[in-house]
Amino acid sequence: MLNALRPRSWKVWIIGTLLMILAILTKVFHWDERALLWWQEHNTSSDQRAETIWLPGYTAIIQAKPLADLEHAETSDIAYNPATGSLFIVTGKKPLLVEVSLTGDILRRIPITGLSNPEGVVVLGGGHMGIVDERKRTLALFDLDIYTESLGPQDFKFFDLGFADAGNKGFEGVAWDQRQQRLLFSKERDPAALFSLSSDGTNILGTLQGMDEHSHLMNDYSALSIDPRTGHTLVLSDESHLLLELDEEGRPVSFISLIGGLNGLSTSIPQAEGVAIDEAGTVYIVSEPNLFYVFKKSS
Template sequence: MRALKFLLAALVGVALLLAVVAGVHYRLFERSWFHFNQWHQGEQAQEASLWLPDYQATIQGKVVSGIDDDLSALTFDPDRNSLIAVTNGKPHWLELSLEGELLRAIPLVGFGDPEAIEYISEGVYVISDERLQRLLRIEVNEQTTLIDAAQAQQLSLGIDLNGNKGFEGLAYDTAGARLFVAKERNPVRIYEISGFPFAESTASVHINEHDARLFVRDLSSLQFDEQTGHLLALSDESRLVIELDNNGQPLSSLSLSAGRHGLERDVPQAEGMAMGPDGTLYLVSEPNLFYVFRKPAK
């Protein structure tokens, strides 16, 4: 009898230990505390934020015709009123309509593993090459038929190099001329770069680590909201979009799991995120899926 009690106590102890380990690994404790604060401070936070809990899926899991796989990254182009993306299997620069229709595709030459793209100004974009941890400034116009990395202005960073766990997301603050760069994982980081892509030399480029209190397992994409000055961070593995305030403090979140925000199924592998001037949130997921989230009209 004593041996049985000891065995049961040992099993309970192991189960508790495994629960704690799982909680730490999946950041469950930090997420639970955040969700409690989000609920507790809801009304106050809504007034000064995008307030992601109000968003609902209006287009979900739409297959982008003309793309078979590797749809990655997304940015909104206000001049073209369209979305710009990249693929990394057979690298291409892509233009999509706001309804997820493929409008244009341009081959990318000399890009090893393009994982993020960000609109900077009319016809100017920055692409991140994940494995080599380099940023490339490219220009596209109506006559462009091929984009060659050898012709692009480049910035190589080489921060915490560890293979296919490099730069996965980009966001640009036009007013502050700041480029935010997300490192996917090991460790999860957000860097703030000033001076690129308009610096005449790398001597005028400054890189700082952005103080973001993240509790996600990875980062796939970033989006800067000019109206609030807040940064949105997308995590594929945590199936979550988090709104961060100017101090990097989480304010609100949008779950990408089935049953939340009108989603019928989990978003399988969210890789890119962009926001229109009206606050509409666009997402793409590998292999070739398109999503739109909007706030209901009041």
């Protein structure tokens, strides 16, 4: 009789183990929340979708394009500049501000001194820009024009962002919210969090404020960008291989996976570090060490 029970005991043990593994994976990768958001997307009307970025409609049209001679500099973030119709990339290992075309061709390189670990870049308008230094936990504001050939300490106006104990898990993402006159920041992890800071586009006004978190779909926050058409925020996650859209109250609206075989990607984006969106809704992503991607909404 004992022998007859053993096969059933093994089956129960195997099923129990599989269920435990599934529960762990669901918690780690947030499959339950992704499924809920997918269901929400599925039940969103076409009129409601038209008022959002609506990421499920996007397809990669340029993927894994190498950015010339930046593999040793390591791309960290990307921002769109409507005044020039070009993109600006900041690199972390070898600090550079690099202007590139909308198809990922290098236009100019600007060496940076006085920053130790540039991780985020933002365009504020009127020739004003900013760079987040993760290691120093500072925001460096500066002016840029067509004649700028280099950037150094004398060009920066520094602002302390706090979190002295964050180490190399500090602020990575930064974006300019023109509508609400504020800067948004993302702390990478431990814990991953979003913050806002009032600004007039040239100076910091007030103090850093934590933002309500309505989504826990991601393990980390690599980068941010604000859609100028809707005011919605794009949040990029390297570890979760996701790009997420949040509305102006921070609620999740839509998302896409950055895994190969989905959304036009032949292979997964290896280490997504920066995201930008222009006034036409085109999305740009950079990945370490030097890969460039473009996503457009399909008709």
